[in-house]
Every structure is written in C-alpha cells, then in structure tokens.
Amino acid sequence: MIKNKLRVLVVDDTVVYRKIVSDVLSELPDVEVVGVAHNGKIAMSKIKTLKPDLLTLDIEMPEVNGLEVLKYLQESAPGTGAVMLSTLTSKGGEMTMRALELGAFDFIPKPQSGTMADNKKAVKDALEPMVKAFADRKSVKNILSGVAKKGVARVGVSTVKRSAVGVGKRRQKSEIIGIGISTGGPNALAAMMPGIPSNIGAPILIVQHMPPVFTQSLAKSLNSRCAIEVREAVNGEPLTPNTALIAPGGKQMKIVAGADGKRRVIKITDDPPENSCKPSVDYLFRSIAHHYVGRATGVIMTGMGSDGTTGLKLMKRNGATIIAQDEASCVVYGMPKAPAEAGIVDTIVPLDKIAAAITGTVQNR
Secondary structure (H helix, E strand, O other), rough: OOOOOOOEEOOOOOHHHHHHHHHHHEEEEEEEEEEOOHHHHHHHHHHHOOOOEEEEEEOOOOOOHHHHHHHHHHHHHHHHEEEEEEEOOOHHHHHHHHHHOOOEEEEEOOOOOOOHHHHHHHHHHHHHHHHHHHHHHHHHHHHHHHHHHHHOOOOOOOEEEOOOOOOOOOOOOOOEEEEEEOOOOHHHHHHHHHOOOOOOOOEEEEEEOOOHHHHHHHHHHHHHOOOEEEEEEEOOOOOOOOOOEOOOOEEEEEEEOOOOOOOEEEEEEEEOOOOOOOOOOHHHHHHHHHHHOOEEEEEEEEOOOOOHHHHHHEEEEEEEEEEEEEEOOOOEEOOHHHHOOOOOOOOOEEEEHHHHHHHHHHOOO
C-alpha cells in the first residue's frame, strides 16, 4: 500500500522564506508541497481547494495575519495543523504564545542573518523533525479515532510503576519540582500549572525547549494564569517556595550552592547544548539530583526526543519521585516515552492529573 504524503501549504509574505521553506519541504520524501500563499487571505482561499494537512505559517503578515488564519482553521478546517514561523522579537514572542493557544502545533524562529544556504540549513534542522512529529501524531490520532468509531473503550492511563533503581534511598517529602517539556509544552503548561496551589511550599524549575525571547513571553503568559508566581529565571537568585522559574531560552540553567553553603541558587550559563537542546532538561535534572537527594520530584512531559531521561535516571538513583505524562494527552510522546520504557517512572498520568500528582509528592501522599 502506498503511503499518503503529508500535504503542506507554505504561507509567508516574504519571497525568500517561501523559497527556503518550500525547498526544505520538497526534499522530504513523505511530504508534498501543494501550494504557496503570500498572505493569510490567499491562504484561506487555498485551504478550501487544496485541503492541506499542514500549513507552515508566518505570523506577521499584511491584510490577514497568521493568528487570523489559525482562527479560520479552528472554525473551518479543524483537521489542518500549523507550524508557525516567528521572528525573534518581543512582539513575535507574544504572538507566538497566542498562536500556540489557538492550536498551532509548534513554531520555529526565522533565521535573522547568514547566507541563503545557512538559513536553509537552520530551517531544515528545525522543521524536518517537527514535520515528522506532526505526521506521527496525525497517524496516532487517526488510529485512536478508528478505535473510537468501532466502539472499543479506551481506558485512561494512571498507573504506578516501580523499578529497582533507587531502592535503598529513603524517599522523603519533595522540596523541589523539576519539569522538562518541549513540543506542545506551552499549552500543556497553561493547562497544568493553574492546578498548582498557591501554597505548594516548594520551588518549581521548568525547562521548556525554546529560543531566547520566547521564554519571557511564556513566563508572562503563565504568570497571568497561575496562583503561584511564574517568571524567567535570573542568574544568582535563591530558590523560593511557591515560585516557578523558567530557564531562559538559549541558555542553560542549574542549581548550585549559595555563598553561605546552605541556600541553593540558580546559575545561568552559556554551556554547550546537550541533546541538541539549550536549555537542556538533563542539564537541570543532574543538578537537582545532586543537591536534593531523596527530596525531589522530576516531571517529564510532552516533547520530541529523549532530553531529560539521563537526568531522571540520576534523580531516581538519588531517591526522587518521577512523574510522566501519558501518551494519549501528549502532543508528541517522545520525552516521556524514553524514561517510561527505561522503567524509572513512578507514575504515568494524563495531563489533567499532573498538578495533583506533583502536589501529592510535596505533601508526601
């Protein structure tokens, strides 16, 4: 049976980016570029006739911008996905957060300098795995839809899975929560974080795979929704209960001992990427494992790849509790899958149960 190709419509008001994105997609074996559009108005007209599976969609365009196109997709073509192309500006960051809220699958930043070849490589490196992840997710949704149509009941996952790793470490009430997340993260965090009570009693450290600027917009958006304070982390600041700190995009974040030897503080570095990620979940989780033996919770959520698994293994050996998001509620089941298959996860729960699971570890339930 011939596999159907993913049909993609390229939408951008800049001819250079229409060319770059179209060329990148045309080189992917399971993708067909079905058309291009230089603004949102034309795109909406072509969506009706071309019926694409996916749009690569510029956010800032004249006449009809990317956000208006996303609203159109919600109303008239809910099965069509979108990957946003965003500028590395404060305005671009805020619009991107809004785009993700409106259902965009993910985004990539537009290269701001370099040759045409350099820019094409940057777009390809970011877009190729994203398109594959979207196609995989589309296949999973089709399978689940088929199961539902046949009337087969699908049981929600909420399991406890104990492993031998970490046996012998006395597990205590958690005093810190570390969260690692990537593709689908902003929406997942927006759904989960408001469930964290204002008196959680522990700091929360978050690594969301994002470039500079965008993490500021994410923190601002989450802070407006949550009972606890949420902000981008600053180098040297002490850990504070009832506060969530997000690793700055394009930097690494870890915990180190304060000058008094008692407090723990944030250290922001320019260390190299790990797992092609900067910030990296593994980089943060290693430091949590070292400084909070038997007193930490590691949470791994939706995202591509396996960043976080190595750090979680170390946390587990040092007596941490590990929580993973279940496959059904993930946009991309990559980052939670690897530690689950490694047998280091204590609890696998759907997105709407994660906040309660976290709170339970802090209250030692």
